[in-house]
Amino acid sequence: MNKKVLIFLTSILIVCNSVIVTHVANATPEESIEKGTIQIKQLDNQIIDLNGEISSLNSEISQLNIKLLENKSEINKTEDKIKSTEIKIIESKKVIEKKQDILGKRLRVMYKSNLSSNPLLVILSSENFSDAISNTQAVVKIISIDKKLINDIENEKKALDLDINNLKDKKDELKTLQTSTQDSLNEIKTKKEAQQITLDKLSAEKKKVSSIIEENENSLISHSVSIIKSSASSESAIKDAISTLKSLFPQLNTSSVKNKAQDAINDGRGILKYIQETKNKHANTNKATTTSIGNTDRGSSPAKKSYTMEATAYFDGLLTASGLKPIRNASGLSTVAVDPSVIPLGSKLYIEGYGYAIAADTGSAIKNLKIDLYMNSKSECTTFGRRNVIVSLIAYPNEW
The missing domain is CATH 1.10.287 (Helix Hairpins)
Structure with missing residues (x-):
């Protein structure tokens, strides 16, 4: 040629x-x-x-x-x-x-x-x-x-x-x-x-x-990392930041970003350990209980809004509308699809019977008060079926 x-x-x-x-x-x-x-x-x-x-x-x-x-x-x-x-x-x-x-x-x-x-x-x-x-x-x-x-x-x-x-x-x-x-x-x-x-x-x-x-x-990951690095962050905020980073970690592709997220998680765990040791020293005068992220219930984070929604389930997703890989993590943060006009993408949710989730996906059939919950298998989707659930909006995208 x-x-x-x-x-x-x-x-x-x-x-x-x-x-x-x-x-x-x-x-x-x-x-x-x-x-x-x-x-x-x-x-x-x-x-x-x-x-x-x-x-x-x-x-x-x-x-x-x-x-x-x-x-x-x-x-x-x-x-x-x-x-x-x-x-x-x-x-x-x-x-x-x-x-x-x-x-x-x-x-x-x-x-x-x-x-x-x-x-x-x-x-x-x-x-x-x-x-x-x-x-x-x-x-x-x-x-x-x-x-x-x-x-x-x-x-x-x-x-x-x-x-x-x-x-x-x-x-x-x-x-x-x-x-x-x-x-x-x-x-x-x-x-x-x-x-x-x-x-x-x-x-x-x-x-x-x-x-x-x-x-x-x-x-x-920047917001969660900044919370962990901030000396003014509360224990619960640090726990939530660690939970968020752990949930986002499987969706990251860049090695430097993964390293940054892992370093922040390790730093957060070190801070939480220091807080726990300090609490133990003052246990007789100021007893406090700490709850791991996996066991946190809706009550630890007051809801901004609550909805009764019709829920369905899906699996085998490639990339969400946010460009992330959908995941199901019962003890962390799972992926759900919502109507962005009702719940903004990136919001943190708590769903009755499902756990904490991030609104990261959309769907042509997901309109108004409907929500689609990501599962790890088709059998889980079949078992879940279609039901009404209470969805609590814990934090907007720019708040966590």
């Missing part, structure tokens, strides 16, 4: 990704997490495909480099053979020149004596008949030898010329093959360069999306 076409397609892909990132950045935190997670999966798939293609191209480049080295070696061998043959030709020319000199001298002698052109003169110049026969046979033999010598010289010349021509043809073929292989190598390197540019851009886009998700996940 032409390098300009590859770079053009790369630019189109990057522009499209940039549009997606901009859209994610302008969305709400919940939408950003959901869309960002989907986009990262898409980018990961593209990066995996590109890495596979680049690996294949590297293999092709390696094979072509080997082929180039082999061709170069053959060219060198052929050039050596040409040089060797040229030396043989020089040596053969010297031999031929000697043979030609001998032949020339012999012919000059024969033609001067007219022996080759006048057989009768050979007979008449003989002393006797036997001598005439011998002289005639000698002349015939000399002429035969000369013809063979001339043929041998011509054949040697032709053989050497043929060797030179064949070697030159082979050298030209090898050079043509070398040029073709080099062109193929350059084309593959160009393709790899364009794909590497695309890979770098995709990695950069993934980093941007990851930073947006990290920012939104930080916003989800």
Whole structure:
């Protein structure tokens, strides 16, 4: 593929990704997490495909480099053979020149004596008949030898010329093959360069999306973390913050955010331990009871509002409307779907017979005084069925 076409397609892909990132950045935190997670999966798939293609191209480049080295070696061998043959030709020319000199001298002698052109003169110049026969046979033999010598010289010349021509043809073929292989190598390197540019851009886009998700996940835990870090927070507020972080933890994707949440949970537990030890020291004068988050009932947090709602159950959710993974944690914070016009998304609820929950999801059938409770299995949903429950709004999104 032409390098300009590859770079053009790369630019189109990057522009499209940039549009997606901009859209994610302008969305709400919940939408950003959901869309960002989907986009990262898409980018990961593209990066995996590109890495596979680049690996294949590297293999092709390696094979072509080997082929180039082999061709170069053959060219060198052929050039050596040409040089060797040229030396043989020089040596053969010297031999031929000697043979030609001998032949020339012999012919000059024969033609001067007219022996080759006048057989009768050979007979008449003989002393006797036997001598005439011998002289005639000698002349015939000399002429035969000369013809063979001339043929041998011509054949040697032709053989050497043929060797030179064949070697030159082979050298030209090898050079043509070398040029073709080099062109193929350059084309593959160009393709790899364009794909590497695309890979770098995709990695950069993934980093941007990851930073947006990290920012939104930080916003989800920031309030609870600030409560734990604040020296003015009450014991119950710290317990609620720990409970919230523990409930959100399975839904977090970013390692740094997970570490921050875990550190806050550990700090909160340390604070609670210190408070408990202080209470134990003053148990005789100021006895207090503490309740774990899993055993906290609705009475420990006064409800802002209470509703009687028709409840159903669902399971196997991918991502909620808030961009989080739905969970069911009977001793912590579960996920429920509500009508945002009745209960704002992000509100903390207490549901009779279900426990504490976060309003994090919506549904097309969940309107007005209806609520959908997330369960861990289809059988739990079937067992729960449809029933009326009392839903207490414990805290609005910005209050916990």
